[in-house]
Amino acid sequence: MAEDSGNGRKGLKIRLAATGEKVRGSEAWSSIFRPGSPFRKNYTDSPRNRSYVIMNNVLYHLHPVKVKRHGVRLSYTLCLGGLSFFLFILLTITGIFLMFYYRPAAEHAYQDIANLSTGVAFGQLVRNIHRWGAHLMVVTVFLHMTRVFYHGAYKPPREFNWVVGVVLLLLTLLLSFTGYLLPWDQLALWAVTVGTNMGGYTPVFGDQVSFVLLGGIEVGAPTLLRFYVLHVLALPFLIVIFMAVHFWRVRKDGGISGPL
């Protein structure tokens, strides 16, 4: 520890620490981190500050100050709901990255995807994360639903939130399905063809819905654009609204459900 180098000059470590203190004590810093934040100067661990960390934070939209002790146990929820939300955020981030290099046109789409692995730094990795994350999100959402069922957590007053959850599951599947087409390779084309063929059997309005979704009688160039818009804009918009309601109802319906 070179606290004093002996020639009257302060050591680098001390000067760095002093600068850190000065920054953390500045008005700008205090304006960013609300009272009770652990990043604030002179933060101490106290029940009051533990409350403030949540209350003075955007996280207050997701969590109350306190939760039932059994709810904290990892084996109770397995964090499935939270992980689904996290995966959605991760998919949004990686998806925005991919949008910079992707053109939703039949003549460009495949080549743009292929170029990710050769012409874009971390392009292949980001695409991999996006694809595997999407599959994982379908899994976590589904497992979250089964977890909620086995805990009876859909019972009053949480009935409606279960319905919202079913809508979220459907939207998740649709997001995954619309994204499936975008690489415009043989796998994408024929998987979506098989999938949309099933919808086309719907009586009365099946053909009309199919035509609107595909932009034609079969999967083609217009379908690519439509699925792209659905995938990057329409469905995320919808799912964010339903997620907001879902999280809000979790808080309003009494937080995490009771122990078994």
Added chain:
Amino acid sequence: MAEIPEELLRRSAEAKARATGRPVAEILAELKGETRPPEAAPAPGDPAPSAPGPDAAEEEGTLAGKARAAAAALPEHLLRRAAEAKAAALGMPVDQVMAEMTGRLGADTSATASAPAAPGEGTAPTAEAPAAAPTPAATPTLAAPAGDIDWAAAAGAAGMPEKLLRRSVEAKAKASGRPVAEVLTEVTGIQPAPAAPGEGTAPTAEAPAAAPTPAATPTLAAPAGDIDWAAAAGAAGMPEKLLRRSVEAKAKASGRPVAEVLTEVTGIQPAAATGAAAPAPTSTTAAPAAGAATPAPSLPPVPEGVSTQRLLTVVKARAIQGARREPTDKVYVWPHLLAIEFVALLVVLALLVVFSVFQDAPLLELANPNAQPNPSKAPWYFLGLQELLTYFDPQVAGVLIPGLGLAALAIIPYIDRNPSTRPSDRKFAIMLFTFFVVAAAILTIIGSFYRGKGFNFTFPWRDGIFFDL
């Protein structure tokens, strides 16, 4: 102490004096820090209008009161306040009520009750005495006509049970010292009909009852004009108008002389407007009472069979019970839950990144609508449905089953009305749900791994896997 304004100091001292029953001057001196002997006369320059006379009377009353308080084992001022409230409500002299209270509590009632009346000066007690006279005289006459009222008819007109109406009206009449018939008229807004129409007892019964009221009011109202309200207001530390209105209203309600009520409210003897000596008011108020004061007030001033309480309202027990939640074992989200969530997030992110580094997402050759691969499979989460297509008509497997399944999933909470969340109570629900989940999983696995060329059944270890993510 010097920095406190004189006015505030005085008001505080007066309030204290009222509460403790000690002279104002003494407390004022104490507050100022000039420790004076307790029996000292008020300071010459003191603007407080409390004359030595009333102070002495106050002392007198206090001594008697202290004896009673000791007997009742209650603080004297508390006892006095309770007695005053009761006296105001019943329209009885305070001392009588107090004697009654202490007597009930086991003190020697005759000694304590007679104590205030004994001294020759006796200004305060004698002033209270005249109020005692009308009450016993009036109550018998009031009680009498009550029996002749047709309660059933009145109750029918008022739209409430006869028993409740009667109890309420009689209690009100007793409390206010007015005839029952009059109160009934006021409460229900209807003239009470006599029980027997031919007898005509009600009008005659009302007449004597009405008589005491006009007779009493002039004597009560008369001395009010002679009181020096300005001085009293100054002493009490409140606006003259307010004091006067309050005291007069109180006197009217309790049927006692204004001067007496003023003494009770402010704790000072009212000085006459003419500037005469302190005993002046006693000449006006005490005169008619002189005869009545000497005999010690007898213990039961309340008529036989009459309770001094009345039913105001019935409050249901449920309404006033606090709705308190069961205490639950809770922990702070920060750091306990947030730490777990953050670690879970990091673990999933790490696994995902590592997996993505080593496993590339599939990218087959460019899409070609003219070359359908064999087999063509939907995304994995639809492979269960695609598997169903091999068993059922497309309209059943592709539309009916997923549609009904989704709808059934959504309305689970509205079908399952079993309130319990314990697995042992929900065996059927769990069994049913598990059946469908396992069925979907089996169908998906078969569709994913056990379907090969032409979507025909195959074994993955024999023909390889026809599956892409």
